[in-house]
Amino acid sequence: MRMANLVANCGFCLSPAVKTHCSSQSHGHNNVIRFQNSKSSASSLNLRSCSKRSNKLFVTRASSAVQGQTNVTQTPLTGGQQASGQSSSRPKKVMVIGGDGYCGWATALHLSNKGYEVAIVDNLVRRLFDHQLGLDSLTPIASIQNRIRRWKALTGKTIQLFIGDICDFEFLSEAFKSFEPDSAVHFGEQRSAPYSMIDRSRAVYTQHNNVIGTLNVLFAMKEYSEECHLVKLGTMGEYGTPNIDIEEGFLTITHNGRTDTLPYPKQASSFYHLSKVHDSHNIAFTCKAWGIRATDLNQGVVYGVRTDETAMHEELSNRLDYDGVFGTALNRFCVQAAVGHPLTVYGKGGQTRGYLDIRDTVQCVELAIANPAKPGEFRVFNQFTEQFSVNELASLVTAAGAKLGLEVQTKSVPNPRVEAEEHYYNAKHSKLSELGLVPHLLSDSLLDSLLNFAVQYKDRVDTAQIMPSVSWKKMGAKPKTVSV
Numbered sequence: 001m002r003m004a005n006l007v008a009n010c011g012f013c014l015s016p017a018v019k020t021h022c023s024s025q026s027h028g029h030n031n032v033i034r035f036q037n038s039k040s041s042a043s044s045l046n047l048r049s050c051s052k053r054s055n056k057l058f059v060t061r062a063s064s065a066v067q068g069q070t071n072v073t074q075t076p077l078t079g080g081q082q083a084s085g086q087s088s089s090r091p092k093k094v095m096v097i098g099g100d101g102y103c104g105w106a107t108a109l110h111l112s113n114k115g116y117e118v119a120i121v122d123n124l125v126r127r128l129f130d131h132q133l134g135l136d137s138l139t140p141i142a143s144i145q146n147r148i149r150r151w152k153a154l155t156g157k158t159i160q161l162f163i164g165d166i167c168d169f170e171f172l173s174e175a176f177k178s179f180e181p182d183s184a185v186h187f188g189e190q191r192s193a194p195y196s197m198i199d200r201s202r203a204v205y206t207q208h209n210n211v212i213g214t215l216n217v218l219f220a221m222k223e224y225s226e227e228c229h230l231v232k233l234g235t236m237g238e239y240g241t242p243n244i245d246i247e248e249g250f251l252t253i254t255h256n257g258r259t260d261t262l263p264y265p266k267q268a269s270s271f272y273h274l275s276k277v278h279d280s281h282n283i284a285f286t287c288k289a290w291g292i293r294a295t296d297l298n299q300g301v302v303y304g305v306r307t308d309e310t311a312m313h314e315e316l317s318n319r320l321d322y323d324g325v326f327g328t329a330l331n332r333f334c335v336q337a338a339v340g341h342p343l344t345v346y347g348k349g350g351q352t353r354g355y356l357d358i359r360d361t362v363q364c365v366e367l368a369i370a371n372p373a374k375p376g377e378f379r380v381f382n383q384f385t386e387q388f389s390v391n392e393l394a395s396l397v398t399a400a401g402a403k404l405g406l407e408v409q410t411k412s413v414p415n416p417r418v419e420a421e422e423h424y425y426n427a428k429h430s431k432l433s434e435l436g437l438v439p440h441l442l443s444d445s446l447l448d449s450l451l452n453f454a455v456q457y458k459d460r461v462d463t464a465q466i467m468p469s470v471s472w473k474k475m476g477a478k479p480k481t482v483s484v
């Protein structure tokens with residue numbers, strides 16, 4: 001069967017999570033507010049066909065906690081408690097763009113729990129990628145509507161939902177005008193390096209979606225929320241692996257007797273990582289030119305799945321990717337260990353990166369919001385807590401697996417990427433600690449719980465998705481189709 005990855009299907013019909021929107025009137029959702037916009041600047045991938053539906057703006061409020069009940073009601077724009085340490089009389093409003101994804105969902109719940117008024121903006125395209133490529137999260141995940149309803153039922157807290165594409169400026173404008181955020185946390189990007197290296201159309205999609213989406217956020221802030229603070233998810237991968245220490249965003253250089261502090265050199269190694277480099281340049285420029293206030297969080301590789309909030313109920317569960325396209329190193333290794341698959345160390349395994357627990361992702365974003373950049377300031381924080389090589393991760397998982405009675409083996413896989421496999425790596429990461437980050441370092445107990453979690457859901461693992469299938473060298477202009 002040929003998969004739908006190159007067929008111009010509407011993602012908003014494909015996903016069961018959004019079916020109610022496509023037919024909301026007929027399902028009695030006549031209290032959903034709709035803003036019908038005209039044009040779409042949708043992506044160059046075949047998501048364009050979604051635009052006629054996706055560029056409608058949906059503002060929904062969960063009204064009922066009953067599982068399976070689909071009613072939504074429009075409620076006044078209030079909610080949440082006073083965010084701690086803030087002096088204004090109303091809760092601070094945070095727009096979480098990409099709030100249905102791995103980091104975004106955990107962050108949206110965390111901020112809501114902390115008393116911020118939260119709105120999620122998402123086009124649900126991450127769920128569409130799974131449908132197209134035949135992938136699935138290890139953990140079953142509820143629709144975004146059911147997630148938000150469950151959160152309301154458990155905590156009484158409301159999260160607003162705007163479903164649409166930030167590449168559609170009219171949609172984004174309406175969301176900004178309606179919600180009036182004090183901060184915009186931007187996770188709404190295609191975040192997989194392998195996905196961006198599948199073929200030309202995925203490379204173009206990734207850079208269009210990420211760069212234009214961020215540009216639109218910057219324009220929306222200038223037009224409608226001048227005071228809004230942008231907290232943008234960048235990546236440690238922007239720096240590459242230079243043979244000198246990596247600083248936090250900037251490097252002071254003396255050249256021919258003159259000294260300046262300049263952006264740290266960028267040497268990204270995938271079209272995805274490069275999209276974040278382009279974003280950083282655009283953001284830095286608009287801070288200078290328009291006085292935008294922005295924090296670029298250069299995040300390392302995230303691991304883990306549970307946060308205090310997502311652990312409250314199975315309908316709040318976060319996704320956990322283990323496949324060769326979206327799965328990241330440590331999460332993949334834990335799932336591989338659970339199902340008895342050899343750990344897939346690419347090449348020599350000396351590739352060293354900064355890593356952090358997802359519980360620290362949410363903490364870091366909260367710290368950035370609570371301590372905003374000044375108008376015109378472009379700040380860069382390196383967001384990770386510890387460095388590991390891939391070989392070190394494999395050893396840690398092997399040892400943790402042995403304690404649980406798992407016989408874990410490691411296999412060197414020909415590296416599908418073009419990257420240094422043995423290199424110097426020493427990246428600074430002190431700015432978030434100075435703001436108060438208390439890290440959850442990778443411990444035996446965390447590895448135990450992640451491994452146990454993987455064992456719990458191991459029957460859901462499709463072992464055919466484990467080996468890497470995307471080659472940096474072999475990618476080309478020819479569209480890559482997926483078949484089963």
Ligand SMILES: O=c1ccn([C@@H]2O[C@H](COP(=O)(O)OP(=O)(O)O[C@H]3O[C@H](CS(=O)(=O)O)[C@@H](O)[C@H](O)[C@H]3O)[C@@H](O)[C@H]2O)c(=O)[nH]1
Nearest residue numbers: 191193235236237299300301328329344345346351353390
């Ligand atoms: O089975 C695997 C998977 C990965 N690797 C290696 O592990 C390293 C990290 O790869 P990854 O897939 O865990 O992470 P990466 O592709 O770099 O991207 C992830 O981590 C980035 C942070 S960083 O790596 O750039 O610091 C984020 O920006 C991305 O959104 C997120 O998907 C790479 O050297 C890769 O070759 C293996 O050896 N075996």
